[in-house]
Amino acid sequence: MTKTNRRTFLLDFEKPLYELEARINQIRELAEENNVDVSEKIVELENRAEQLRQEIFSALTPSQRLQLARHPRRPSTLDYIQAMSDEWFELHGDRGGYDDPAIVGGIARLDGRPVTILGHQKGRDTKDNVVRNFGMASPSGYRKALRLMEHANQFGMPIITFIDTPGAWAGVEAENRGQGEAIAYNLRQMFDFEVPIICTVIGEGGSGGALGIGVGDRLLMLEHSVYTVASPEACAAILWKDAKKSDRAAVALKITSSDLKELGIIDEIVPEPSGGAHSHPLEAAALLKTALLENLEKLSQMSPGQRQELRYQKFRRIGAFEECLE
Known part of the structure; x- marks a missing residue:
């Protein structure tokens, strides 16, 4: 990413860090031009x-994590697929006459193992976001996703799935x-x-x-992602x-991922590189791939019946509460 692009997509809380890194680069460039050894100063600043x-x-506050989750440079479904998979063949259409670009999916190999990967796809700029409808899928998108999942189930x-949509x-x-x-x-x-x-x-x-x-x-969350029943803006407008x-x-x-892990909604938080996934996308993809392979190995040792029961009980527990009487 160029300096101009990075400055354009800079979040408010990232500015002090950006300014310090810019100062480090400036000192390094001046030292090279004047043949001066400032290595100790550079190490100190780094x-x-x-x-x-x-x-x-x-x-980070929940609102700041939401900003990170919506960051224009945050890796998308296709970014993770291309970084993690050995092979990738995208499939299109819901077999009903539509192909929703807000959901992408296909067949891939993850460390040599055939898998079906699908997810929401946002755009990189305004034009691309309009084409992708900002990652908001239509009925045809969910029917395309179901077609791909049924294909995966048929062939074992x-x-x-990668979730990244405002709704x-x-x-x-x-x-x-x-x-x-x-x-x-789809839920059924x-x-x-x-x-x-x-x-x-x-x-x-x-x-x-x-x-x-x-x-x-298994439901995983990247460290700085968010998962919510309604956007904070919509919730505030309603309440x-x-x-x-x-x-x-x-x-x-x-x-936030920490809140949802504590509540038992998600199973695992996948750490992000220091500075967020958008700052080191390949490292973020490597961390996610490791988590996926570890979970896949555990799930593969279960029978289909055990996995179905695990899935059922997992979602039955969500929203359960105990009433304490004084």
Whole structure:
């Protein structure tokens, strides 16, 4: 990424770190031009930069994590597929006359093992986002996803899904074409598949749009991703009639990976490189690949019946609570 591009996509809380790194680069360039040895000073500043990076990214608020999850340079489904898989063959269409670009999927090899991978796909710029509908899938997208998963189940291939959407497309046309039915049908069918299913929230997991490909034996989340029933902006608008109170809503909704792990909603937090996945995408892909392979190995040792029961009990526990009487 060029310096100009990085500055364009810089988040407010990243600015102190960016300024320090820019200073380090400036000192290094001046030292090379004047043939001056400033290696000790560079090491000191780099240590300070790493310390600052740790301080910033270890104390992010829910709203700041949401900003990271929505970062324009955050790796997408296709980025992870290309970085992790040995082979990749994309499949298109829902066999009903549509091919929704907001969901991509196909057949791949992960360390030589055939798998089916699918997920939401956002764009890199405004033009691409319009084509991808900002990762908001239509009914045809969920039907395409189901077709691919049924193919995987038929041929005994594990299913890996990547969740990254603000929600399903809520347009009138989507409702006319059966958006709710498409998502509900996916939920039912995913509970019945016999092959291992691993779902990972790689960015923003929003509402039923995330659930449409989110029923699995294991649910993982990247460290700085978010998973929520509604966006903080929508929640604030509904509860307090003011979308500007989204920071308050983000705290109340418990959208972060640490919150959801504590609540038992997710099974594992996949660490991100220091500075977030967008700063070191290949390292982020390597960490995710390791987590997927480890979980896949454990799930492969179970029988189909055991996996189905695990899946069922996992989602039955979500939302359970105990009432304490004083």
